[in-house]
Structure formats: C-alpha cells, structure tokens
Amino acid sequence: MRYKFDEPTVIKSIETNYGLFNFYDKYVVAIIHEGVDLNEVLIDDCISLMQDFYGVKRPFAYITHRIHSYSVNPLIYLKVSQVPNLAAFAVVSNKMFDTFNIQIEKAFNTKPHELFGTLSEAINWAVMLVDAADKN
Numbered sequence: 001m002r003y004k005f006d007e008p009t010v011i012k013s014i015e016t017n018y019g020l021f022n023f024y025d026k027y028v029v030a031i032i033h034e035g036v037d038l039n040e041v042l043i044d045d046c047i048s049l050m051q052d053f054y055g056v057k058r059p060f061a062y063i064t065h066r067i068h069s070y071s072v073n074p075l076i077y078l079k080v081s082q083v084p085n086l087a088a089f090a091v092v093s094n095k096m097f098d099t100f101n102i103q104i105e106k107a108f109n110t111k112p113h114e115l116f117g118t119l120s121e122a123i124n125w126a127v128m129l130v131d132a133a134d135k136n
Helices: 040-054 076-080 096-108 119-135
Strands: 012-015 019-023 027-032 060-065 086-092 113-116
Touching: 019 040, 027 040, 027 119, 040 060, 040 076, 060 119, 076 096, 086 119, 113 119
Parallel strands: 027 060, 060 086, 086 113
Antiparallel strands: 012 019, 019 027
C-alpha cells in the first residue's frame, strides 16, 4: 500500500507490517495501518527506525498522519518522551475522536505534542521546533 505526499522528496521510505514511514531531513511522516494496536512493542520498533535514521543527537519531529483508524496505548508516550532528540510530536487528523484523544496523549508525553488539520500545518510547526532544537 503506497501513499503520495506533496512535501519535499522522501529521503527514505520504510514499510513495516504495521505502517509506512517516510523520512525527511527534519521529520518523519508515519501512516499507521488500519486496525493496528500501537503498543509498547511496536513503539520500540518505531523508535529503532527513527534512531537508525536520525541517530540519537540529530533533532527531528514525528508526524503521524492518522488516515486510518487504529488504537494507541497512551503509555507508549512515556517511552516516546525518553527519545532525547525528538523535538516535536504532531498528529494530523480531522476526526473529532482524535481531538479528545490528543488531550489524553498529551498527559503522557512531555514533548511538544499538537493536533493539526493538515499535513502542511504540522510540517511547518515541526520544522520550526526542530530548527529551534538544532540551535541549542
């Protein structure tokens, strides 16, 4: 299953059994597959993918484009918060359900964590925070 993005050229694409990850210079865009239960085992794999690409010092943002319906265990954000070079976590969705979920997710995530209606809004915000983290 392939998705088309209008943002800059993808540097690397990885498709797993649970989602598609498109890596760019300052951010990764993830599309998790329909029906997946995003749990601690899968988030460990996601973190490994990101660390393989960005290392542990180069700042980056994670953008999840919630096209499909899937479940998220909010405890994963405790692990996400421990990724030292993660500068921002953005959710792209127009689903009303996600506006409620984001409040719960934010309670578990110490990183900047915001909801956006469009991918371009999320990218602009994410790049701004990555650039700020890169200056530190």
